[in-house]
Amino acid sequence: MNRFPAIARPLATSVARVQVARSALATRSAIQIRNYSAEHQEESFEHFSERFVKFFNECDDLFELQRGLNNAFGYDLVPPTSVIEAALKAARRVDDYSTAVRIFEGVKAKTGSDALYKQYLDELAPLKAELGIETKEELGF
Template sequence: MNRLVVVSRPLAAAARHSTIRSAVASRSAVQIRNYSSEHSEESFEHFTERFVKFFDNVDDVFELQRGLNNAFGYDLVPAPSVIAAALKASRRVDDYATAVRIFEGLKVKAGSDALYKQYLEELTPLKAELGVQTKEEIGA
């Protein structure tokens, strides 16, 4: 891990005047940033597996919504298995509104009506099993 120390102008002036100890003691004077070049690329399969596992273990609404924000925050459309796990989790924690919003997020992430309809077709049996409707089906 590389470390970068950012020194403000007052600290640099203090160092020239041999009063560096008092300046370093002040937390606002020194800012340490850790940089790591060890970031690895995550495959789509690993991403899918990670989020399916996450949603399978969700036990409250906060965790569900946090997981959805994370899953939809990536520059990709989550796999149908991730959406299915999120829908099951939303019904498990008894949050119907979030289940409906999952489809809204999916529609935005899909970017095209054709891809969104493919997801809907694949998730139709699960939608029926869980009793979840899309916003359009509700009439909202």
């Protein structure tokens, strides 16, 4: 004979409710289909360049600049010089010299070869002189 019939019954009822709730959640999650990238289209290199040049030209905040740099360098490609130029101008516009130097570090990491990095530096030399930006190597690090 059960010594605590009033306590045992609610406990058994609550256990049954939990089991029903778990099965309902399992059924619901099995029905949900998530297609996050179903409508994503391939982006051309030209569109990528235009999008980031426009972003950096409109950027007036250090946080947004760094977020844009993370996004631009996050792709499996080296950003074109037009994007680098816009990013360097944005870094100087928000008055953050260290971010401008870090942009060149990002380019060096993304190129993967000294020859390609040198080509970027040669092409960006007039802008570097105009903005007064030096690379990490030129600063002695």
